[in-house]
Amino acid sequence: MGKIDVSRAIKDPGQAYAFETDVTLEPMEVLGDPVGFREVRVAGEYLSPGDARVSVKADVSATADSRCSRCLTPVTFPVTAQVDAVFDRQPDPEDPDLYSFEASTVELTDAVRDALLLELPLRVLCKPDCKGLCPVCGIDLNNGTCTCQEGAEVKNPFSALKDIVLDDEEV
Ligand SMILES: [Zn+2]
Ligand SMILES: [Zn+2]
Structure with a gap:
């Protein structure tokens, strides 16, 4: 073979x-x-x-x-x-x-x-509009919903990142 x-x-x-x-x-x-x-x-x-x-x-x-x-x-x-x-x-x-x-x-x-x-496709997807997993609680957003994204703090995923970088600079 x-x-x-x-x-x-x-x-x-x-x-x-x-x-x-x-x-x-x-x-x-x-x-x-x-x-x-x-x-x-x-x-x-x-x-x-x-x-x-x-x-x-x-x-x-x-x-x-x-x-x-x-x-x-x-x-x-x-x-x-x-x-x-x-x-x-x-x-x-x-x-x-x-x-x-x-x-x-x-x-x-x-x-x-x-x-x-x-x-191979660069990114394999189960369907073109797959909603993915919630980055906070891990729930599959195709099958369920959660309230993680409703809070103001995670409105922009990069705002959290920016805070971390600023904290590092202060230390
Ligand atoms: Zn998927
Ligand atoms: Zn969640």
């Missing part, structure tokens, strides 16, 4: 070969939020341009599991991405666009994960 045998391409530079595989990705954390990808399917083609290199172009589809960045509810959504990666037996460490491979097996996991992460 996640590996392709590219020996045919290396023997026959310039000739493209089709492939299809599944990739398993470990759960990860992105900007403090847990992110997992399931059902990661990769389909495309690989070819060797020579020079002990292999280029892979493929479509990736997956199901992403994360959580709403406002209310922390679990959110599941489909993601598609494109892999357009070059694998080199001795990649230049200065070149972040090159992935390494050994013998005649290309391991797609890193390239697929990088491609999927690029397609």
Whole structure:
């Protein structure tokens, strides 16, 4: 899984070969939020341009599991991405666009994960107008209400911040 045998391409530079595989990705954390990808399917083609290199172009589809960045509810959504990666037996460490491979097996996991992460929304939301959690009592404002925000003191969230900064300066 996640590996392709590219020996045919290396023997026959310039000739493209089709492939299809599944990739398993470990759960990860992105900007403090847990992110997992399931059902990661990769389909495309690989070819060797020579020079002990292999280029892979493929479509990736997956199901992403994360959580709403406002209310922390679990959110599941489909993601598609494109892999357009070059694998080199001795990649230049200065070149972040090159992935390494050994013998005649290309391991797609890193390239697929990088491609999927690029397609994640900057902020995952359960719905566009999610009201989030009350910053004072933590209640989910989509399901309930509280009176925290009615007090004059929290009318402007930055006024509290300003007080803290001023206090620090006095000390
Ligand atoms: Zn939400
Ligand atoms: Zn509250």
